Amino acid sequence: MDWTTFAVSGGFLILFIVLSLMNSEAVSNWITRLFDFSAKYFGAYWQVLMFGNFVIGIFLGFSRFGKVRLGGANEPKYSYYRWVAMILVTLLASGGVFWAAAEPMYHYMTEPPLFGGGEFENIPAAFAQAFMHWGFFAWAILGTLATIVMMYVHYSKGYPMRPRALLFPVFGEKIFHKSIIGSTADIFSIIAIAxxxxxxxGFLGLQISxxxxxxxNVPNTVTVSVMVIxxxxxxxxxxxxxxxxxxILILSRVNVGMTFVLGIIVLLIGPTFFIIDSFVGGMGTYLQxxxxxxxxxxxxxWLGSWTLFFWGWFIGYGPMLIIFISRISRGRTIRELIIAVSIVAPLVTNFWFSIIGGTGVFFEIGNPGSVSGxxxxxxxxxxVMAIMxxxxxxxxxxVAFxxxxxxxxxxxxxxISYTVAVTLTGNDQPKRWLRVFWAxxxxxxxxxxxxxxxxSITAIQNSIVITAVPVSFLLLPPLWNAPQIAKKMALEQGLMWERPRKGRSIKVYNRK
Incomplete structure (x- = not known):
């Protein structure tokens, strides 16, 4: 157990609650100012980071290194469906129902500035904006390049599975031994994911209430919201x-299974062709x-309220979900990882947004105010309830939703309880009591x-964008470390080899 990380990260959460109890308005104002500062001075960097992470991952996955098998296992432990199901719930759980209904509608009611601003009825642009926020970049930052680094450091080198492992290629073994930088990386990662x-x-407690x-007609009170939680x-x-x-495996399978069934039902009993048009048109506008x-x-x-808010949210989630995806992806190839996380998961997410959001926009067009009101x-x-x-x-x-x-x-x-327990112990199979404790x-x-x-809920939600500032620097080195590690593993696995010629090394690649 890393008691220092435990004490500092837990102490921060307790301090936040105590200060909120004393003066929630002051805490909220302080977080808002830091939020604005983070979005203003780090927003452009986050956009470049998200783009680079996705593009380099796609290149790596479809290169000769795509055949590299991760985690030191000859075959995966989970079937493809079970594996993808566990991946899907990592991000969809944060916005799978309510954001899917709300974001396309918001962009339909008020045009994003890129497309002119003001009121409009540019349906493809509304969906394209939602797809950009929840699609390729969002998923890639949660489990591609950094996952390759994490799996190599833990399964191949034998070091603890902690966020600081992403810095191992930069600092070496000392990052794990009483390292201030290493402890800081772990602490900020836990605070961000918390x-x-x-x-x-908190929000979903209110929303379910x-x-x-x-x-x-159950009373919509704080007591009911607490009971829901x-x-x-x-x-x-x-x-x-x-x-x-x-x-997690059972819950994720039930979760994805129910989502699939509900999606099919809404697709069939709802505006089927409008939903399909929204998905195709939105993807076309986004790619164009x-x-x-x-x-x-x-x-x-606008960027601070939308794009950079989501980018900060997903970056803050990054290190912890990278640990989880690393745990369940052992035995998969780099190509399988990139395709599942950077392509399959985003397309499923975007189609889900088209089903729920598209149904809402369809009803809004036919009866203005029926959903937007x-x-x-x-x-x-x-x-969501207005659509249903x-x-x-x-x-x-x-009821199903x-x-x-x-x-x-x-x-x-x-x-998240599992990943925090892993971070504190460095073991991908932490003790049961620690997992339950964090839940x-x-x-x-x-x-x-x-x-x-x-x-206070809004304040703590916005605070993840603040913690995303240091976490984003933790996710930067994998952009160049992951390709280097992929090459090293390809040599170790016999997918490529080197031989000297005239005093220098040249690469010769196998054809298998």
Whole structure:
């Protein structure tokens, strides 16, 4: 157990709660100022980092190094479906239901500045903007180049599986021995993932409470929201106690299975052709404006509210989810990893956004205000319920979406509890009590924050963007270290070899 990291990261969370109890407005203002500073001075760097991570990963995956097998195993432990299912819930759990309904609608109501700004009805551009935020770049930063480095350092070199392992190619073995830089990397990674988990836990507690009120007239109070989180944490704790091979695997399979079934049902009973047109048109607009959208710097306020908020969120999540994806990807090749994380997962996410968001936009066009009114008045959970109300068997669909939201959040809490436990022990199979402990801590902290007020939830959600500043530098070295490691592993696995000629080495590649 790394007690220093445990004490500092845990102490920071306790300090945040105490200060919020004392003066939540002052804490919120302080975080807002740091948020604005981070977005202003590091936003352009994040955009370049996300772009470079995706492009280099795609190049590496489809190069001769794509055949390199990761993790020191001859074959993968999980089937392709189970593996992809566990990958999918890592990001979809954060916004799989509510952002899918809300973001395309927001961009439909108010045009992104890149496409002119103001009110408009440019449907492909609305979906393209959502696809850019939740698509290729978002997934790539969570588990491609850095995962290659992490798996090599842990499984091939035998060092602990901690965020600081990403710095091993730069600093060597000393990064693991009483290193201030190493401890700082681990501490900021835990604080970032805590902020990124507590925010969604709190928000989804409020949102599920709204759904219960909307469907069953259950009072929409803080007490009900706290009870919702108790249920979520209980599921997560039970899952955490059973480990990755049972708890997380089962929850993720149920989660993805239910998502697939619900998506098919909405696709069939909803505006089928409009949904397909939204996906195809949105992807076409995104690919056509790929570089322009990736590096847009024209409106600081809008960028801070949308693109840089998401980029900071996903960067903050990065080191911890890299640990999780490394754990479940042992035995996979680099090509399989890149295709699953950088291509398959984004396309599934974008199509899911098209199904939910496209249905909402369709109803909004036919009856203006039917979805946007609820979204403006009561937020994202109201948008989901408004969409479900207009579908056949709307009551059943609304209940189903509440259930899938509960499972999504429970899976997130379970996964993050596991990765924090791994970080503190350096072992990819941490003790059961430690996994359960962190699941309970996340739940208890989220409940306390709920009692303080919704503003505190927003503040801690925004704080992940602040912690993304140091974490983003942790994710920078893999851009050049991952290709170097891929080459080294290709030599070790006999996929390529070198021989000297006239005093220098030349590379000769096998044809197998």
């Amino acid at each position: 902020a990124g988990t507590l925010g969604p836990l 709204y759904g219960l009120n909307h469907i069953f 108790v249920v979520l944490v209980a599921i997560a704790a039970i899952s955490a106690a059973t480990g990755v091979d049972r708890g 404006n790929f570089f322009t959208m990736s590096f847009f710097r024209g409106d600081d306020a 609820a979204l403006n008045e009561a937020g994202m959970p109201a948008a 109300d207009q579908l056949p068997i709307g009551m059943i669909m609304a 509440l259930v899938i939201s509960v499972i999504f959040v429970a899976t997130t809490a379970d996964t 309970l801590i996340f739940g208890a902290t989220a409940m306390v924050i709920l009692t303080i007020g919704e503003g």
